[in-house]
Amino acid sequence: MAINKYLRERFFPHLWCPGCGHGTVLNGMLRAVDKLGMSKNEIVMVSGIGCSARISGYVDFHTLHTIHGRALAFATGVKMSRPELNLIVPMGDGDALAIGGNHFIHAARRNIDITAIVMNNRIYGMTGGQYSPLSGQDIIATTAPYASIDPSFDVVELSRAAGATFIARTTTYHVKQIDDFIKQAILHEGFSVVEILTQCPTHFGRKNKQGSAVDMMKLYRDITTPIGSKAKQENPNLIERGIFVQEDKPEYCREYEKIIEKAMGS
Amino acid sequence: MAKPILKAHKIRSDWCKGCGICVEFCPKKVLELDEFERAVAARLPDCICCRLCELRCPDLAIEVECK
Numbered sequence: 001m002a003i004n005k006y007l008r009e010r011f012f013p014h015l016w017c018p019g020c021g022h023g024t025v026l027n028g029m030l031r032a033v034d035k036l037g038m039s040k041n042e043i044v045m046v047s048g049i050g051c052s053a054r055i056s057g058y059v060d061f062h063t064l065h066t067i068h069g070r071a072l073a074f075a076t077g078v079k080m081s082r083p084e085l086n087l088i089v090p091m092g093d094g095d096a097l098a099i100g101g102n103h104f105i106h107a108a109r110r111n112i113d114i115t116a117i118v119m120n121n122r123i124y125g126m127t128g129g130q131y132s133p134l135s136g137q138d139i140i141a142t143t144a145p146y147a148s149i150d151p152s153f154d155v156v157e158l159s160r161a162a163g164a165t166f167i168a169r170t171t172t173y174h175v176k177q178i179d180d181f182i183k184q185a186i187l188h189e190g191f192s193v194v195e196i197l198t199q200c201p202t203h204f205g206r207k208n209k210q211g212s213a214v215d216m217m218k219l220y221r222d223i224t225t226p227i228g229s230k231a232k233q234e235n236p237n238l239i240e241r242g243i244f245v246q247e248d249k250p251e252y253c254r255e256y257e258k259i260i261e262k263a264m265g266s
Numbered sequence: 267m268a269k270p271i272l273k274a275h276k277i278r279s280d281w282c283k284g285c286g287i288c289v290e291f292c293p294k295k296v297l298e299l300d301e302f303e304r305a306v307a308a309r310l311p312d313c314i315c316c317r318l319c320e321l322r323c324p325d326l327a328i329e330v331e332c333k
Binding site for chain 1: 280281282283284285286287290291318321322323324325326327
């Protein structure tokens, strides 16, 4: 397979559960990289902690497996010292928006050229199914046996408010959008966020009676709709998918270069 | 454009975890799970090379070759 050249095949089969959507995200991300014709040596993947973070072990790029929530901080350091490299930071919902919430909003505010992929399964899978800031109300989790009362973040709105200049959302059902959006996010100069709804049949699905991985993907098909569709007007509860924001703003590393030039008096 | 013709449908059964995603979402119902809960292409002549099984497979176990 064309994308196998980007894999560290010695670690396969991977550790994710049967039907876990994270594998589909890995699949789509590698297709995006392949379509862009990028070499392994021009990509740096930085991840934190969690099921999603294990993705960096499976790809044959430059990879950093760092501490919980801090992947974007490490990625910022790499990008600022080697701005010619492409940074991809896959994160889980908790890694990105709970433990790493501050790093996330500040990376977006700076508009540093990093591609953040938020693999949103609405739960902490690796540690046994605790609720996350993306779980939302009326969700059963190990730490919310009588249902969660916390409202959830909206990744798109949060990123928009924080200043990200490319924001997209899709699901593991809509696979062709995964590689299309990641491809566009990598090409975009500035902070890009791609939220992908990904099923955790082991914890989220089982506790919330959503059935198998197949059932959860059918649910993604049924509860999402393209941005601005007629269906959304008729049923406001549908989750929109597509590209929400795509705009040009000064990129952080370029601004930093200008400051260096100014300081050096040239 | 001419319709793509199937050259080979490869499944790495040592990577397959039997989630059934490929089986369920194949538009032509080409695939099924065998007695070991691994995906097999049972009705290959029906394959239309849409590659949706390959794209959706969370185990990266499927490869569809077309010409």
